[in-house]
Structures are given as C-alpha cells and as structure tokens.
Amino acid sequence: MGTISVNGETYEVVAASDTPLLWVLRDELGLTGTKFGCGIAQCGVCTVHVDGVAVRSCQMLVGMVGQRAITTIEGVGDTPVGARVQKAWLDLEVVQCGYCQPGQIMAATALLAANPDPDDGAIDAAMAGNLCRCGTYVRIREGIKHAARP
Amino acid sequence: MKRKLLLSLAALVVVAGAAALGVVGWMALQPGPYAFAGGSTVPLTAYQGPSPTGAPAEFAGVDAAKGAAYITAMADCQACHTAPGGKPFAGGRAFVLPFGTIYTPNLTADPETGIGNWTDAQFLDAVHRGIAPDGSHYYPAFPYPSYTMLSDEDVLAIKAHLFSLPPVKQANKPNTFGFPYNQRWLMAIWSALFNPNERFRPAPEKSPEWNRGAYLVEAAGHCGECHTPRNLMQALDQRRKFGGATGEGWNAYNISTDKVSGVGDWRPDELAAYLSTGHARGRGVASGPMGEAVELSLSQLTGADIGAIVTYLRSVPPVKGDLPAPAGPAPATPQIAAIDNPVGKRIVEGNCASCHAWTGAGAAREEAQLTGVRAVNDPSGANVALMILHGSGAATARRPYMPGFGKVYSNDEIAAVTNYVTARFGAQPSRLMAADIARLRDAN
Numbered sequence: 001m002g003t004i005s006v007n008g009e010t011y012e013v014v015a016a017s018d019t020p021l022l023w024v025l026r027d028e029l030g031l032t033g034t035k036f037g038c039g040i041a042q043c044g045v046c047t048v049h050v051d052g053v054a055v056r057s058c059q060m061l062v063g064m065v066g067q068r069a070i071t072t073i074e075g076v077g078d079t080p081v082g083a084r085v086q087k088a089w090l091d092l093e094v095v096q097c098g099y100c101q102p103g104q105i106m107a108a109t110a111l112l113a114a115n116p117d118p119d120d121g122a123i124d125a126a127m128a129g130n131l132c133r134c135g136t137y138v139r140i141r142e143g144i145k146h147a148a149r150p
Numbered sequence: 151m152k153r154k155l156l157l158s159l160a161a162l163v164v165v166a167g168a169a170a171l172g173v174v175g176w177m178a179l180q181p182g183p184y185a186f187a188g189g190s191t192v193p194l195t196a197y198q199g200p201s202p203t204g205a206p207a208e209f210a211g212v213d214a215a216k217g218a219a220y221i222t223a224m225a226d227c228q229a230c231h232t233a234p235g236g237k238p239f240a241g242g243r244a245f246v247l248p249f250g251t252i253y254t255p256n257l258t259a260d261p262e263t264g265i266g267n268w269t270d271a272q273f274l275d276a277v278h279r280g281i282a283p284d285g286s287h288y289y290p291a292f293p294y295p296s297y298t299m300l301s302d303e304d305v306l307a308i309k310a311h312l313f314s315l316p317p318v319k320q321a322n323k324p325n326t327f328g329f330p331y332n333q334r335w336l337m338a339i340w341s342a343l344f345n346p347n348e349r350f351r352p353a354p355e356k357s358p359e360w361n362r363g364a365y366l367v368e369a370a371g372h373c374g375e376c377h378t379p380r381n382l383m384q385a386l387d388q389r390r391k392f393g394g395a396t397g398e399g400w401n402a403y404n405i406s407t408d409k410v411s412g413v414g415d416w417r418p419d420e421l422a423a424y425l426s427t428g429h430a431r432g433r434g435v436a437s438g439p440m441g442e443a444v445e446l447s448l449s450q451l452t453g454a455d456i457g458a459i460v461t462y463l464r465s466v467p468p469v470k471g472d473l474p475a476p477a478g479p480a481p482a483t484p485q486i487a488a489i490d491n492p493v494g495k496r497i498v499e500g501n502c503a504s505c506h507a508w509t510g511a512g513a514a515r516e517e518a519q520l521t522g523v524r525a526v527n528d529p530s531g532a533n534v535a536l537m538i539l540h541g542s543g544a545a546t547a548r549r550p551y552m553p554g555f556g557k558v559y560s561n562d563e564i565a566a567v568t569n570y571v572t573a574r575f576g577a578q579p580s581r582l583m584a585a586d587i588a589r590l591r592d593a594n
Contacts, residue, residue, distance in 0.1 A: 040553070041504045041514065053513065056504055059550070060514040125508050128499030 004065050006031065007075025017063025022046045024062045025072060033073040033102050037131075044130030047103040047110075048072050054110035056129075073102035081147070082109045088147035096134035104130050108144050117148050177381045178343040180388045183296075183368045184353070186467050187360075191351035194301060202352055202361040203301040203369075206452050218311035221304050224370035224455075225297065226447035227312075229439070231257045240264075240318040245291055245398070246593060250327035252291050260317035265309075273309045274302060279347055280337070287337035289325075290344070290384060299350040299369035344385040363462025366455060371447065376402035376439060393469035399593030400438040401532050403524050404471045407464060411471030421460045426451070428549055431516050434523035435549065437537055445546060474577040476527040480510045489579075493563060494570025501555065502571070510575035517550050520575045528572070531580025535568040535590050561587035 001013045006029060015024050025031045025048070034057060037045035041056040048057045049071040076082035085108050088094075095101050104127070111118060111126040118126070123141050132140070194203065204210055205224075210217035222228075231254045233242035241256040259266040265273070272283040280287055280294035288294065297305070330336065341347075350369050352361045367373050378386040379395045387393075394404035394411070407414035413421065420430040428436040428444040436444045448456070489495065499508075505518045510526075512519035520526050525533035541554030555564065561584035568587075573579035 042501070044504060053507075055514045057514075059505060064515065125495075125499055125503070128508075129504035 001063060004062065004070060005067060006070045007072060013062060015062060017061065019062050020058050021060045021062045021065060022057040025057060031072050031074055035099060035102055044107060045100050045103040047106040047130065049106060049110055052110065052113055054107050073106060076106060076109055081112050084147040084150055085109050085112065088143045088150070092139055092143050092146055094136055094139040094143045096136050100130065100132045104132065104140055108140070112144065112148055118144065174383070177383050177385060183374060183388055183391070184364050186391065187353055187356060187465065189353050189355040191353050193351060194349060197352040197354065199352065199354065199358045199361065202365040203304055203350065206455060208452065215314060218307040220450070221307045222311040223447050223450040224366060225300070225308060226371065226443055227257060227308065228446045229442040230254050237318045239312060239315060240320045241322060242320060247291065249331040250325055252289060252325040253323035255322045256318065256320050257312050258315060258318040259313045260319050263319050263321045264317055265312065266317060270306055270309065274305055277305045280341055280345060286334050287341060289337060290340065293372040293375040295345045296369060296372035296375055298345055298347050301349055340383065344383065359458045359461045360465060362455065363458035366459050367462050373405070377405045390469050392466055394471055397439060399532060399536055399590045401528060401530060404469060404473065405463065406466050406469040408468035408470055410475050411473040412468060414468055418460050418464065421463060422456050425459060426456045429517050432519060432522045434525060435517050437542060438533070441543070473528060476522045476524065477577040479521050480575050489570060489573045491566055491570045491573065494566035497563060497567045498570050515550055520571065526572060527576040529578040529580050531568040531572050531582045532590065534571055535564055535582060535587055536594065538564055538567055539591060540594065556591065
C-alpha cells in the first residue's frame, strides 16, 4: 500500500489501504502492545496517537493515516508526557488485569499533552470512552493528576 | 335595504374570488426553474452547442445499454422506486405525507404488476405529463414537473434500461389518501397550473457546462423537489429556489449561494467532493435521502458532469434563510458546567466521543467531524436526531459505518443527546423533547 511512520520508524505496508490500522500494527508490524477489544470504537483499548491526537485504531483505516506520525504504547514512553504517565501508573499501581491499560495510557497522555492540568470534569470527559472491566477508574484519575503534578 | 345587502354580499364574493385567483395566479405564474439566469433560451433542436442531454460520450459511445443505465442513474429513479430491502425498481417504498401515505409503483417490466405492457408513448406521457396509461393523473410526489424537462430520447433510454432488467412480480399498494386528496381528477387542474409540459431549453448565452449542469440539476436530478420550499398548492416555490425544505423528517438544507444559510461559502472542490463521494472535509456527510441520492445517482456520474452541476449550483441566486453561520471549532476544555444536560453529556462521553472526539473534531476519520457541519449547526436538531436514531446504514466504499441508537435509547435520551451535541458543537442549541423524537421516528 505504501509506507507509514510508527514510533519514528518508517514501515512498508503490504495490507490494502482499507485495512484497519490496528490490524496492520498487530499482525503486520508485530506491535502487539495495542490491543483489540470491541472493534467498533466503543471500548478504547486500541487507542494510538496520530500526530499526538488519541484515535481508535480499529476504526481508522491505514490508508487514511498518510505520512502523519503514529505513536503506539511501545513508543509513548519516549515522549516526556508519556514517560511521566507510565511512571505515575507504576507509582500508584494503577493497573489490575491490565488489558485496557495501553489504551488508558495513550488516552491519558494525549489529554495531558493538550491540557497539562486537567480538572476532574476534563479527565472524566477525555477518558469516558476508555472502559475498564476491573473498575480502576479512580486510580486512573489519580494517576493522571500525579503525572500532571509529579 | 335588502338589495343593498345583496349587492354588498355579491361584492364580497367578487373580491374574495379575485383574491383567491390572485393568490393562485401568483403561485402559478412564477418564474421557471432556471429563469434566474436571464437571457434567451432556445429549443433543444435549435441549440448550436454540445448537447446538454443524454449520457457522456464515455458511456453512450460504448453501447446504448451503458448510456441508458447512466441516464437512469442521472434521474435517480431507483431511490424512490425501491422499498427498503426490496428488489430495485419494484416499488413499494412508502412516503408519509400530510394527506396520507403513498407507495411508489413497480417500474420493472413485469406485464401484470409492472410496466411491461407500456408503449413508448404511454411512458413519455407518464414521465412528461404525469398521466398514467388509464388516463388517471399521478400525484406530484412523482416529480414529473422536473422530469418534463427531460428529452424524449432520455426518457425512452430510461424505459429501455428498465426493460433490460429482470421483471419483478410485485403488486402495487394503493395509497391511503382521504377525501378530498383521493380525488385524482383534481391533479389534472394542478398539472395544468404547475406542470409546463415543456422540454429543457438551453440558454445559448451560457456556457455548455452551465447548460449541462442545468439539465442535470433541474431535469434529471430534480434537486429542487427536496431543496426548494413548496407553496400552498404544494408546487415548488421558484421565487425561493433551493431555499431549503423538509422531507421524511429530514431537513433538505438551503443549497442556494447564500453565504450564511446556503452553500455560498463552499469551495467548488468541496461541492464536488460532497456530491460525488457524500463527504467533504469539515462539511459533513450526506445522510438520509441525500445519502441515497449520492449512492444511487451522483456517485455514478463522471467528473465532468459533477463539475457541470457545481458550475450551475454556483450560479443560483442566494436565498436568505434563518440558519446560523456554523460555529468554529469547539474548545478542548469546554465550560462543561455551562451546558446543563447531564444525560446528554453522559451518553455523548460514553458513546459518541470515541469516534467524534471530545472536541467534535473527529477521531479516526474525517467523516466523524461534527464541528462546522450544517446539521449540527441547525437549531431544529432534526437531522442530528435522525442520524442518532438510525445511524448511517450499512457502510459503503464511500461511507463509514455509524451505528443507530434508536433501539437502545428512549426518546427522552435521544432528545438529550441531540440537544447536547448542538449546544456543545454547534452555533445554537436545539430544544427537542421526547414528543419531537417520537414524531421523527414516525416520519421515517
């Protein structure tokens, strides 16, 4: 199909341009940190960044990305905000089973990059599309505040 | 004394009669659909330029069947003459009108239930004059005042295409009109007043592209049938041409060149993208009846024909409307407390934000952008509510899938989401109630 840029590296993509970006990331590039959840953009577990904005990679077609920079959970720790979020997650032991957490961290990082000091309302709004079946929502909110003011 | 009373009564009758005549006359004696262009027009046969009718050479030149299929797509017969989930052109689609429900008839070549026994002359009479083979008159839900402008050759090409398809045996359903609307003979008077029964007349002073666009928009595409408001007699009000109207609950927006309510500030490439793909970045997605028009008709047209339509649309004079100018981007950190609608906010956060983004700018796909879109900047909220109720329908090559939420949320909840979306991402909030949503459910 062409090339895409993921975590600063350029990859040649074989899949057709109407393949969901998530499938390309996981099956073709082997970047399996990004998870499949619902497949219809309702759970948030597949969240990645495209030019710093959180998007659901199950609904984004690889042909629509163009040359915009994709960041996945494998690369987000290389950004200052992503590193702070990951540290906060470890400090507060936010994770329980962990399946949704790649999406939670990507969404939290995108929120903090756009809004360095969000209040509860802004956090709830930005994180509302990311489900957690273990119910770690309270710790996620604390983790975001911790990352904002380490 | 008695005589005086009689005289004044007679005078009253005369005045009232004259007033009624004046009103009807004002409606009947209106400008033609493209009279705004000024200048002279000539019969098709006398026109020196390239023919504005027919299929483009790349179709008509291949073989007659390809050309006929193209012309049928130009006129978009299929959208109305196909029931949801039914066989194409077999009819049976319901239109709920203020006077009752009307069902479109079977256009396939089945001799019993379709038009298999129709002669060319009968087909021409139906499409140009709204007269059935038995002499009865069609209701103007069938847009023959537009189709009357189609050339004889194009009408017969449509017939040839319909006869080339497999016949479908499917009986027509009678309409449910009550008195006096069930009096079909009244349509003869209506036709005499409002159907000029005249073929398209090119304007030699205009460019060939404009003439082709006028033919595609006015004769074949019959855009005005949805986008032009109707007068008291249910005829298109050409004085407010393309000023916007409603159909099946959907608002068919102002497509005149008015810069605020219409499409006057759309760039030509935006218009072309919207018409040919159903989406223009930042302008929204064609949905509901317009989605069908794109899918079944406009997306089939050549780039040159879409260009001609755009040229023509941009020449239509502006008609002021009451829609606000679209609001700009929504802030990333809104004054959430300012919108007192917790139900709408909760549902938008949980269901909408993952594709449309919390800023309404769209996540994942351009089509998901809400800000700047006319429907979201329409304080009636009708099209937003219908989209939430029914979703986009199945995804196509040109259109991503949006699920419908009509079966999982109550009318109160759908109203709350609509009001929240228009308040958060649009210029003016809608104030829909559960009863409005119930009405919209019934209209579709």
